[in-house]
Amino acid sequence: MNQHTHLGVYGLIRWGDKILLIHKARGAYKGYWDLPGGRLEFGEQPETALHREIEEETGLTDVQVTIRTAESTVVHWVYQGTPEELYHIGILYDVQLKSDxxxxxxxxxxxxxxxxxxxxxxxxxxxxxxxxxFASHMIFGRS
Structure with a gap:
């Protein structure tokens, strides 16, 4: 079985009583709803990566981020017919819109x-x- 480690940054964005979620297109969470975010590029600061990922996935550019916690989970899935284990580590942020x-x-x-x-x-x-x-943890306080 192949094993991989993935480090990412993710943000919980609220607007009034609503939460912004991204529908996953691929990977171990394909079809799930997730927080905006993703992988850090080499040498990139986590907060910079989160701003970049939020803009790429949502178009939002004027946000303020505050780190809340870091979490990890192991995900079992099948990639191209081969079982995989993904050790997923997330730096999790609360995100405020500066402009409604x-x-x-x-x-x-x-x-x-x-x-x-x-x-x-x-x-x-x-x-x-x-x-x-990570979305479940940030929204409901559980994984």
Whole structure:
């Protein structure tokens, strides 16, 4: 079995009573809803990576981020017919919009990479979604 370690940064973005989630296009969480975020590039500071990932996946550029915690999980999945284990480590942030104006203009289409698009969800809707462990932890306090 192949084993991989992945370090990423992820942000919980709230707008009023709604939370912004990204529909995963590929990888171990394909089809799940996740927090905006992703992998750090070589030498990139975590906060810089989060700003870049949020812009790529949502189009939001005017945000303030505050680190909340770091979590990890092991995900078992099959990649090209081969069982894989992914040790996923996430640096998790709370994200505030500096302007409500931009919230209505989020990117809803695929980014050509990891996202099928983003959407705002009310809490009662979120209970019906398949969430990644980090999204579940940040929203509900559990993995």
């Amino acid at each position: 104006k931009q919230a209505s203009e989020i990117r809803k289409e695929p980014d050509g990479e990891d996202s099928l698009g983003g959407a705002w969800f009310a809490m009662e809707q979120i209970h019906q979604l398949s969430l990644t462990p």
